[in-house]
Amino acid sequence: MNADAINLVTWNIRWGRGLDNTVDLDRTIAHVKRFSDFDILCLQEVASGYTDPELKMADGTNQFDMLAKKLPGYTAISGYAVEQPGHDGRLRRFGNMIFSRFPVLQVYRHRLPWPAEAGIKSMARMALEALIHTPHGILRVITTHLEFYSAYQRMAQVEYLRKNHQEVWAHTEIKESIPADGPFSHYSEITGTILAGDFNFSEKAPERMRLLSPLNATTPSFVDAWEIVNPKTRHAPTMGRFDRERWPDGPFVSDYIFVSENLAHKIQEVRVEETGRASDHQALLLRLGA
Numbered sequence: 250m251n252a253d254a255i256n257l258v259t260w261n262i263r264w265g266r267g268l269d270n271t272v273d274l275d276r277t278i279a280h281v282k283r284f285s286d287f288d289i290l291c292l293q294e295v296a297s298g299y300t301d302p303e304l305k306m307a308d309g310t311n312q313f314d315m316l317a318k319k320l321p322g323y324t325a326i327s328g329y330a331v332e333q334p335g336h337d338g339r340l341r342r343f344g345n346m347i348f349s350r351f352p353v354l355q356v357y358r359h360r361l362p363w364p365a366e367a368g369i370k371s372m373a374r375m376a377l378e379a380l381i382h383t384p385h386g387i388l389r390v391i392t393t394h395l396e397f398y399s400a401y402q403r404m405a406q407v408e409y410l411r412k413n414h415q416e417v418w419a420h421t422e423i424k425e426s427i428p429a430d431g432p433f434s435h436y437s438e439i440t441g442t443i444l445a446g447d448f449n450f451s452e453k454a455p456e457r458m459r460l461l462s463p464l465n466a467t468t469p470s471f472v473d474a475w476e477i478v479n480p481k482t483r484h485a486p487t488m489g490r491f492d493r494e495r496w497p498d499g500p501f502v503s504d505y506i507f508v509s510e511n512l513a514h515k516i517q518e519v520r521v522e523e524t525g526r527a528s529d530h531q532a533l534l535l536r537l538g539a
Contacts, residue, residue, distance in 0.1 A: 250425075253384060253538065253539050254382040254517065254536055254537065254538045254539075255289065255383055255384065255388075255536070255537045255538075256285050256286060256287045256288050256289070256304045256534065256535070256536050257287065257288065257289040257290075257291065257390070257443060257445065257504075257534070257535045257536075257537070258281060258284065258285050258287040258289070258290050258291070258532050258533065258534050258535075259290075259291040259292075259293075259392060259445035259446055259502075259504060259532070259533050259535075260290075260292055260293070260528065260529060260530060260531075260532035260533070261290070261292075261293040261294050261374050261394065261446075261447040261503075261504060261529075261530040262277050262279060262292050262293070262294055262295065262527075262528050262530075263294050263528045263529050263530065264294055264295065264296040264299075264304055264312060265277045265305070265312065265527075265528075266304075266305065266306050266528070266529075267380065267526055267528065268491055268492055268526040268527075268528075268529065269526070270305070270306050271306065272306045272307060272308060273527075274310075274312060274315055274316060275319070276322065276527050277527050277528070278316070279530055280525050280527040280532075284522045284525070284532050284534065285532075285534050287534075288324070288349070288351065288383075289346075289347065289349050289350070289351070289381065289390055289486055290320075290347070290348040290349075291346075291371070291390070291392035292316070292345060292346045292347075292348075292392070292444045293345050293392065293394040293446050294343070294394065294447075295312050295313055295316065295327070295343070295344060295345065295346050296312050296341075296342065296343050297309075297310070297312055297313050297314075297340070297342040297343075298335050298339045298342060299309040299335075299341050299343065300343035303315050303341070304343075304485045309339070309365045311357050313325075313327045313342065313344075313346065313405075316346060316348075320348050322350060323349055323350055324348065324349045324350075324352075324353045325346060325347075325348055325350035326346060326347040326348070326349075326353065326356055326377065326379055327344065327345075327346050327377075328345045328346070328347075328375055328376075328377030329342040329343065329344040329375070330343055330344045330345070330360075330372070330373050330374050330375040330394070331343040331372060331373050332524065333342065342391045343372075344375060344377070344388055345375065345376075345392050345393065345446070346377070346392075346396060347377055347379050347383050347390060347392055349379065349390075350472075351381050351382055351383045351384075352381070352472070353370055353379050353380070353381055354380040354381070354387065354437055355379070355380040355436075355437070356377075356378065356379050356380075357377075357378040357379075357430075358365045358375060358376075358377055358378070359375055359376040359377075359409070359413065360373070360404040361373075361374040361375055361376060361393070361395070361405075361406040361409055361410075362402070362408070362409050363396075363402060363405075364401065364402055364405050365443065366399055366401055366402060369399045369401075369402075370454075371396050371397055371398055371399050371402055372392070372396070374394060374395060374396055374402075374406060375393070376391050376392070376393035376410065376413075377389070377391065377392050377393070378391045379391075380437055380439065380462070382391050382438075382442060385440055385441075385515065385537060386439070386440030386441075386488045386539075387437045387438065387439045388439065388440055388441060388442070388443060388497060389417065389439045389441070389442040389443070390442075390443050390445070391410075391443065391444045391445070391446075392443065392445050393406075393410070393444070393445075393446040393447075394446050394449075395407070395447070395448050395449050395450070395456075396449060397449045398502055400450075400454070400456065403448075403449060403450060403456045404455065404456050404459065405501050407456045407459050407460045408459070408461055410444065410460065410462065411459070411460065411471075411472070411481055412495070414442060414444075414464065414468060414471070414509075415464050415465055415468045417436055417439075417442075417506040418468040418469070419447055419466065419467070419468075420435050420436035420438050420499065421437070421438050421439050422467070423435050423436070432499045437480045440511075440512070441469070441506065441508060441509040441512035442469075442471075442508065442509040442510050442512075443470060443506065443507075443508050443509075443512070443535070444506070444507040444508070445503075445505070445506045445507070445535070446504065447503055447504050447530065447538070448460075448503065448504070448505050449503055450503075451501065451502060452483070452484055452502055453517060457473075457505075461473060461507075462527045464478075469508060469509040469511040470508040470509070471508070471510070472507065472508060472509075472510045472513050473505060473506075473507055474505075474506040474507065474508050474513075474516055474519045474535050475505070475506070475519045477513050477516045477519070478516055478517070478518060478519050478523065479516075479519065481512050484498030484502040484505075485499050485502075485520075485521035485523070485531075486499075486502055486521070486531070487500075487502055487503050487504040487521055487530055487531045488500060488501055488502070488503040488504070488530055488531070489501055489527065490523070490531060491526055491530070492529055495529070503530065504531070505518065505533070506528055506535045512537065515537045515538055515539070516533070516535065516536070516537060516538075516539065517536045517538040518534065518536040519533070519534065519535055520533070520534045521533050521534075522534070
């Protein structure tokens with residue numbers, strides 16, 4: 250295997266709650282480590298301060314801190330989509346995390362659009378971004394979790410991610426001499442972007458088609474990493490593999506890894522973990538090589 254290979258895993262852990270309705274972060278970590286010796290890990294649905302029935306079976310533990318302590322070889326980055334006081338005065342938080350073995354140069358936290366829509370259950374959403382110095386240069390790694398109940402809101406969130414991607418790429422082309430360690434420094438000269446997470450849309454959804462549609466002439470468009478290495482194979486499902494009570498229509502795709510097209514030639518493998526029941530989602534692996 251190439252010594253410069255990078256393994257990235259994305260997984261919606263459902264606050265550590267397995268299909269047996271037991272919350273067990275040790276099991277969560279053991280499971281993902283069995284799946285891959287990951288260099289970068291993107292997690293969604295990490296919780297703190299919430300208890301049952303707010304989040305079923307949750308015990309209020311600060312999972313952001315716990316996961317950071319349980320993965321000491323990584324830089325841990327947290328992003329909260331929701332942060333609100335609980336009845337006991339403690340903050341309740343719900344969001345995403347990124348873990349990296351490689352140096353983290355900068356972190357950005359994006360509040361995604363949340364257009365008002367009467368009669369629709371929805372929640373605030375965010376994208377967590379880290380600039381990571383890897384053997385393949387500086388990669389912009391983003392993990393997100395888009396709205397489940399509203400296609401209208403998801404499309405607005407997709408439009409934000411597209412616009413932001415173009416904006417960042419324009420920043421990377423600025424060559425002005427500004428101290429790299431100051432607050433006015435520009436984006437680093439990134440090698441490419443990886444956008445991973447739970448997108449809550451299907452393979453044929455308009456939101457996915459829009460995310461993959463061409464950008465401006467100077468910005469590399471997004472491509473679906475799965476399709477690069479599995480061009481004649483439908484996406485392996487990442488949701489509902491074992492829970493037919495909740496998903497009676499059978500398994501489907503909810504989780505994706507998209508990359509800027511200038512990284513497509515580096516993709517060596519994209520694979521879904523197929524047997525685990527430590528969440529209602531399956532983990533998804535991306536391996537980049539030289």
